[in-house]
Amino acid sequence: MPAGRLLPEAKISEAVSCENCHGPAENWLRAHTRTDWSHDDRVQSGMRDLKNLYVRANTCVACHQNLDGDLRQAGHPELIFELDGQEVAQPRHGRRSMDKPGPQIWLVGQAVALREMCWQLAREESPNDKLAARAAGLFWLVHLAGKAEGRWPRVEPEAFGPTADQLEKVQRWSDQFAKQVSEFRWSEELARKCLASLAGAGEAFRETQIPTIQHARRAERLVLALDRLVTGLGIASTEPALSRALDRLFDAAQSLPDFDPTQFADNLKEFHTGVARILDSR
Numbered sequence: 001m002p003a004g005r006l007l008p009e010a011k012i013s014e015a016v017s018c019e020n021c022h023g024p025a026e027n028w029l030r031a032h033t034r035t036d037w038s039h040d041d042r043v044q045s046g047m048r049d050l051k052n053l054y055v056r057a058n059t060c061v062a063c064h065q066n067l068d069g070d071l072r073q074a075g076h077p078e079l080i081f082e083l084d085g086q087e088v089a090q091p092r093h094g095r096r097s098m099d100k101p102g103p104q105i106w107l108v109g110q111a112v113a114l115r116e117m118c119w120q121l122a123r124e125e126s127p128n129d130k131l132a133a134r135a136a137g138l139f140w141l142v143h144l145a146g147k148a149e150g151r152w153p154r155v156e157p158e159a160f161g162p163t164a165d166q167l168e169k170v171q172r173w174s175d176q177f178a179k180q181v182s183e184f185r186w187s188e189e190l191a192r193k194c195l196a197s198l199a200g201a202g203e204a205f206r207e208t209q210i211p212t213i214q215h216a217r218r219a220e221r222l223v224l225a226l227d228r229l230v231t232g233l234g235i236a237s238t239e240p241a242l243s244r245a246l247d248r249l250f251d252a253a254q255s256l257p258d259f260d261p262t263q264f265a266d267n268l269k270e271f272h273t274g275v276a277r278i279l280d281s282r
Helices: 018-022 039-044 053-064 069-073 083-088 102-123 129-146 164-183 188-199 202-206 212-232 240-253 261-281
Strands: none
Touching (some): 018 053, 053 083, 053 102, 212 240, 212 261
């Protein structure tokens, strides 16, 4: 922010700080860097347990997903919460060796984002059509990813809708899903299953009874998911053809008004063919 646009009472110390993510610091600020303090010591003193993916997602989603209606009406751009990708973009100050796999971080974040969207829709007197479409698109994605592991909580796609009962049901389910995935013993095989499931969803975009805007919202989330999964599996940098196919998917999903479901389905089929070839060869 240019200095000339700041009010005299604006203080940088009151902006985003350590406490926004790690919690009130009064009881841990002076001692948390001590070498004789364990992780449990820090948590007991009030520091948030951000190693816990469920806690971390809940901490981040408050600023990176929720947007009050009056801000939206004033023209604030939409927020798309994607925990793994947004973490990678931030300066790291924790040990990478102690973190969970990127695809697991991604999926927990998506489930928490879905829960928050449902909560926000339920509390608005007049549900926002854009937010409802985004939530429906995200529900489709999380539900599809959940099919990769049968032990995760399941719910049928028909359960999502703008009514209070349906929103409450999906809100509870997505919270349960996030908790369960955060505690799951993740594996490369599970990431491969998720990638294969999502990459193979091309025919869903040829369903003519689905409104184009709903297809666009599904695609919006899907391309981000595919990016995090191929990155987590380490195949993005070693497979130029697959990276180019993914770039074409991003281009096809970039403009909501111009979205072409058939073209996106064709591009996704090409991507899926490349993914299947690579996964079969490993």
